[in-house]
Amino acid sequence: MAAAALALGSGLVALAPSVGAGTVTPVMRCTTPVGAPEGSQRFEVTLDPTHGDGATSMHVVAGGSPATSPIPIPLATIKSVYTFATSGGATGDLSVAPPSFETPIEVNTPIVPPPFTVPTTIVGAAAGSTVDLTLKSIVVQTIVGGNLLATATCVPISGNGVVASYTVEQGSQAPTLTATPSTVDSNSRVTLSGAHWPAGPVGLTMCFPEFGGFCDNGYSTIAASDVKVVDGVLSGWVHVAGAVPSTAALLKVTSGSVALEAPLTVVSVPVGGRGLVLSPDTGPIGTRVTVTGTAFSPNAQITVQPQDEPGAPTEDAVTTTADANGSFTATFTVTAAATVAVAAYEFGNPAIGKRTPYTVGEAPAGTTQSVSGQIKPGGLTMSQAGDRIDFGSATIDGKPLRLNAALNRVTVVDARGTDLGWSLTGTMSELTAENGTDRLPAGSVTWTPACVAADGAPGTVTPGTPGPLGATQAQLCTQTPVEGRATGGSVSADAAMTLTTPAFVRPGTYSGVLTLSLS
Structure with a gap:
């Protein structure tokens, strides 16, 4: 049995006049x-x-x-x-x-x-x-x-x-800053150039808008650099650290009284870089080649392009999508004698990828190998999208108050390969005010469950009955077996939730715990 706790919060406040703004x-x-x-x-x-x-x-x-x-x-x-x-x-x-x-x-x-x-x-x-x-x-x-x-x-x-x-009081030409390339792998260099810069020590900082504007100039983001200003010309390079994740970034450069930012798109590459294997890696025209890539960006669009020595295309490209682990497989047929390599790159950008040799020639002699494999059962697990449910606030008006919220989505994955099915239930504690004395009964919180199975998931998924929560386990979602078939797959469980208070209740923030159990 697995369990997860979510903190609930709701504020009951009295209306106050708005403060005049200057x-x-x-x-x-x-x-x-x-x-x-x-x-x-x-x-x-x-x-x-x-x-x-x-x-x-x-x-x-x-x-x-x-x-x-x-x-x-x-x-x-x-x-x-x-x-x-x-x-x-x-x-x-x-x-x-x-x-x-x-x-x-x-x-x-x-x-x-x-x-x-x-x-x-x-x-x-x-x-x-x-x-x-x-x-x-x-x-x-x-x-x-x-x-x-x-x-x-x-x-x-x-x-x-x-x-x-x-x-x-006096005009001057605005400084400029350019970063090349603007899309770069982690653990690689970016070239900086600019004009009309004042003399002075050059400062470098990398900021990340997707992470709340967090900025850092340590070795975890900028592994090394060599940037200088000579006669108003800024030039040099910055080595983006291998620890930087796939994200949009701003490379901030300062010198004297000037501070400018160059936008970058960083693509995270694991230690050791991307892997690209061709099978076979040699053969005559007409050979069917399987291309296997690893350590590419998760869910990235991949272009597989046969190339000649300078890197020009020799035949039509093949497109595919990497999985959540950054792996992919694609196939193509060799049609050009000029093909000497195969490149695989992300989002249509040849600068973000891997290239490996291919030899057009005679195919190696064939051999035979026995093939076998063992499939082991997985587990029954669940995860949740968050651990707080916030009903917001309402103002006491002499009538019962209804505050609405939504359960953080719970995802159940059954990889056991059995026909046992499973049950996801919830229990609710009392909601206690911040003064530790005033309480709302657990039944003040009600839910209306909704369950959706991913495509191909065997078994029947049934949401629980709408109603109040309490110390007795309430059904959120169940999966029952279909005769002769294993249950399993992924199921998303949601619920619309309502907190109802009496017409007269002491104001304050009331908190309780909703416990979800999977068995």
Whole structure:
């Protein structure tokens, strides 16, 4: 029997009047792993100097964020990136990253960051123009024990406005930055080039928008580099570390007062690189060749292309798709005497792939080999898409309250190869208020199960009966055998869930535990 626990949370709150917003006190909405809180946050931004050739220092004093923690944390490291939209004499975004800081975090208490001052540069503005800065977003990372615990992305939704302005007194050509190639394997080099750069030490940082804007300049992302600026020309290379996963990235380059980013698409390659095997790897025209690839990107579109010595196609390409482990198999028939190699590459990009030799000639003498194989039974397992169910919040109005949510999808995989079938059930604890005294009975939570079997899964899948949860096991989903056939395959179990409270209940956050059991 397997079991999994999900934490439930729901807030019952009284309505309060909205806080008036000023041009430097916008209402922020924060996207966090536990919800999307909103609230006013004050920002004071000072540029010093406020005019010149674009170089300045930004001083920021920020108030407490509406993004708070539902649990106490004795000590956390906070990293953040502030992004401002520019208007007037320039367009685009300006991002600054203050120094990280450590702080204890109390439950549901705003974190007030320390004031900070960082150098920055206004680029691409014409002489005599004024550039206005308006807060666009803040990305905050909470790190505990060296591990990323949570990422919050906060954006203004009302009451926003210009917080600082800068006047450009002399125009200059905007710096440029190019990264070649823009799509690169992990554990390989990217060539950098640019013009109109100021002299100074070159700084390199790699940022990952898909991971909450996380940025790093250590050996885990940039294994080695050699970039310099000579007479305004930037040149050199960066070696992307082998640990970087498949993701979109921004390679940030700084020198003097200039900071620019070059977009990259990184394709993760395991240690040892991709594997590509031809069977056979030699034979006359008309030979049917099986191409087997390993360690390619999972689920990537693969192009298999026979080539001549310079790499030009010698016959039609074959397309296929790698599986979840990055493996694939494809076949083609040799039709051109000029074929000397076969390349397999991802997403139509020949730079991301593997090439292996093929010899057009006489096929080797045939031999025979005995063939056998053993198939062993697998297990009965389940996994869940998340471990929290959040019913959100509602305001007491003298009538019973109904709050809706959805069960995190549960996937059951039966690889036993038997005809036993299985049963997935759930039990619910009482929901206890944060004061530890007030409670809602377990039956306040009801569900309406829904189950879907993957194509080809044998057996009959039946959802449980809608109704309340409690200490007695309630059926979420069952799979019953079909006579003469094994049960198995993959089944997705979902449920629409409702939390119903009495008309009069003490306000607070009520939490309980839903336990799922598979047998």
